[in-house]
Amino acid sequence: MKKKNPKILIAFNQPVGGIYNNYNGRITKTKVEKSIDLSEVGVIEEFEEIRDSLNNLGFVTSNLNILNDIELLIKDIKRENPDVIFNLVESVEGESTKEMYVAGLFELMDIPYTGCDAYTLGLCLNKHRAKLFLKAHRINIPNWRLYENPIKFLNGGILNFPVIVKPSHEDASVGISEESVVYDETQLKTRIEYMYETFKQPILVEEFIEGREINSAILGDGTKIALPLSEIDFSTLPDDFPKIVTYDGKWIKDSVYYKSTIPICPAPLDDSLTNKIKSISLNVAEIFRCRDYCRVDLRLDKKNIPYVIEVNPNPDISKDSGFPRAAKAYGLSYEELLVTIINFALERG
Numbered sequence: 001m002k003k004k005n006p007k008i009l010i011a012f013n014q015p016v017g018g019i020y021n022n023y024n025g026r027i028t029k030t031k032v033e034k035s036i037d038l039s040e041v042g043v044i045e046e047f048e049e050i051r052d053s054l055n056n057l058g059f060v061t062s063n064l065n066i067l068n069d070i071e072l073l074i075k076d077i078k079r080e081n082p083d084v085i086f087n088l089v090e091s092v093e094g095e096s097t098k099e100m101y102v103a104g105l106f107e108l109m110d111i112p113y114t115g116c117d118a119y120t121l122g123l124c125l126n127k128h129r130a131k132l133f134l135k136a137h138r139i140n141i142p143n144w145r146l147y148e149n150p151i152k153f154l155n156g157g158i159l160n161f162p163v164i165v166k167p168s169h170e171d172a173s174v175g176i177s178e179e180s181v182v183y184d185e186t187q188l189k190t191r192i193e194y195m196y197e198t199f200k201q202p203i204l205v206e207e208f209i210e211g212r213e214i215n216s217a218i219l220g221d222g223t224k225i226a227l228p229l230s231e232i233d234f235s236t237l238p239d240d241f242p243k244i245v246t247y248d249g250k251w252i253k254d255s256v257y258y259k260s261t262i263p264i265c266p267a268p269l270d271d272s273l274t275n276k277i278k279s280i281s282l283n284v285a286e287i288f289r290c291r292d293y294c295r296v297d298l299r300l301d302k303k304n305i306p307y308v309i310e311v312n313p314n315p316d317i318s319k320d321s322g323f324p325r326a327a328k329a330y331g332l333s334y335e336e337l338l339v340t341i342i343n344f345a346l347e348r349g
Contacts (some may be wrong), residue, residue, distance in 0.1 A: 004056070011064045014065050024252070087106065090172070103115075116343075128204060139284060150192045150196050175198070205349060228329040233262040236262070241260075265329050285311075294315065
């Protein structure tokens with residue numbers, strides 16, 4: 001039930017160091033003693049923009065930095081007694097797999113919160129299981145294998161090169177660099193060994209779709225709408241760089257990838273292809289029980305056949321990110337987008 005002036009608790013997670021020696025996925029001879037996940041630093045910036053925007057709108061807000069003390073966390077939430085939690089939590093102590101547990105705690109405490117529920121967060125972060133869901137629903141996806149360790153894979157047949165190699169339980173392009181796309185078995189073996197050693201988790205390998213990359217932002221709980229599509233323009237990338245979205249491209253502002261992966265919204269696609277991609281994305285959002293806001297990432301092959309690559313619950317909604325850009329193209333200001341998301345959660349309360 002909506003309240004006229006709800007009290008909003010904005011929950012986020014403090015960046016931590018030392019979980020991995022390397023977040024960008026690039027093999028280097030230099031030992032990194034301690035590193036910070038810049039995607040988590042981005043959460044702080046996102047939190048500050050959302051807090052300032054809501055305060056400027058007259059909302060009563062408070063902040064909660066999710067640490068690793070559950071008893072303190074529960075005590076803090078009870079003390080604040082919010083009407084709704086704006087959930088920006090992406091990890092606990094740097095562990096992304098614990099993101100879902102925080103949402104589960106909000107549910108156990110019977111407090112409405114924004115974004116996808118614990119089920120969806122957990123499912124989407126398990127890239128292998130997410131692909132099994134997509135395949136079961138006959139969604140077009142690249143062929144893939146999951147390597148339990150460097151010498152044992154759990155599923156999949158022969159893959160056609162090139163392939164792209166990813167951690168199976170990370171988001172925000174953690175572990176993705178120009179070295180992620182490999183072209184033969186020797187490169188693949190080296191890459192899997194490095195990724196497994198670095199990220200200590202099963203490694204996903206999928207056929208690389210060489211073509212355009214499209215992001216489809218979905219807004220709504222119950223009835224959903226597909227916002228204008230966005231395309232990542234790779235045209236200024238050096239020829240020897242694979243046309244992908246990397247960790248550097250998202251978080252390192254002076255990197256080649258950051259400067260040369262430019263979003264275009266609305267994407268320059270004909271109406272028929274646009275409608276097809278939106279239809280696929282809305283279907284995927286329903287399959288994964290996404291709510292409030294999510295993003296479906298796709299690649300188009302040389303024949304413009306769409307392949308779903310990722311399902312992203314609770315994507316970045318900082319002011320200069322892709323989701324608010326799509327919302328603006330639809331006609332929603334940043335402030336209107338935030339209020340819309342809050343109202344979704346309040347209506348569930």
